[in-house]
Structure formats: structure tokens, C-alpha cells
Amino acid sequence: MTLYERTTKLSKQRGYSLKNLAIKAGLAENSIYDWKKSTPKADNLQKVADVLHVSTDYLLGRTDDMNPAQSNNELSGFDEEIMMAFDGKPIPDEDKEKLLEFARFLRSQRGK
Template sequence: MLPERLKSLRLETKLTQKEIAEKLGVSQQSYALWENGKRNPKNIQQLADFFSVSTDYLLGNTDEKKSSKFDDLNTVLDSFTSFDGYPLSDEDREAVRELLRGRCENR
């Protein structure tokens, strides 16, 4: 699954194997071996970061390119009833969600 995903993502970005290899700091030959399934990359996370996808997507564990960063956060925020001794309203929790969502999306 990894080779197919790498090729698909490369074609989506309209970059050549050589261009991607240069950006990743590897040889074009190394990248070609990954894309052809003859070798496995040592740093899957670096590839995931480069293509802005999750490692699970690259490895074929999910078809969603990005994991939902907000699912866990929403569960945690819903469990908070107070902060620093002050009760939290639904509006307070939503304000925290929006603040954190904005910060995460701007990275």
C-alpha cells in the first residue's frame, strides 16, 4: 500500500521523484525504490509530514489522509466542567475549541 500511496501523492503534488527526494534529503534512487516497493523508508513520519497526511494513511491503515486532530480534543473538552475553580459553560468550551482549532490549523 505504501508504494501506491507515495506515487499517488507525488502525482497529486505534481512533483518529480527527484524534486521530492531533494526536499527530503535523500537520493532520487532511494525515493524510487520506496515508490516501487523494493525498499521501505526509515522515516515514515517525515514522508507523512511532507505530504501532509497521517502515517496511518501512508501505511494503508486508513483511507482518510489526515487524522482528525479534533476528535480527542472534543472528548476532553466535553469532560471539563471547570477551570481553575471557575465553572465552564458550553460557550466557554466552544471558545476554547475555536482558539485551539485556529492554532492547530495555522501550524
């Protein structure tokens, strides 16, 4: 799977269009479409990886582990602003808040 294909697939899973993903990453609206033909600059790749909450190695296809640094599944550093989706569809805001409350509760219980 190419960088462009992996980015496209993951952005759909996270509920972003490529245009919205690029904007959120601070890139030009159509810049990710250029990844079909050329490799992006490292800083642009990192910006997109940060928005998608994955490693650049994952986007480049060097690993199938989305975020090796957090592969232990600990909640200690989870980003409460993460875009959540289920089955490729965005989760409504009210449900996101409920899920985040539950994650905060679990995190607090682990600390006891």
C-alpha cells in the first residue's frame, strides 16, 4: 500500500476528507493529493501523522503498528481532542464525550 493509499484509508477511518485533513494539518487544501505522484517533505508528513495520531513510519508503510511509541495501550497520554470514528463513520460529539469520560474514569482507576 502506498503512502497516499494508507493516508486516504486512515483519513476515512478518522472521519476526514483529504481536503479537511490537509487543512487541519496546516497544509494547502489539495496538497495530500500530490502524494500520489511525489513524496511529501518530512515536516508535512509529520503534520499529517500528528493529526491522524499515527507514526510517520506507519504512513510510509515501514510498519503496521500505527504508533509504536504507544503500543502498550496505556491511556496515560491519550489526546482528548482525538478524532474518533467507528466502522469508518464519525462518532457524534455527545457520544465522544461519553467515551472520553469513561476513558478518564478508567485512567483514574489505574492510578489507585
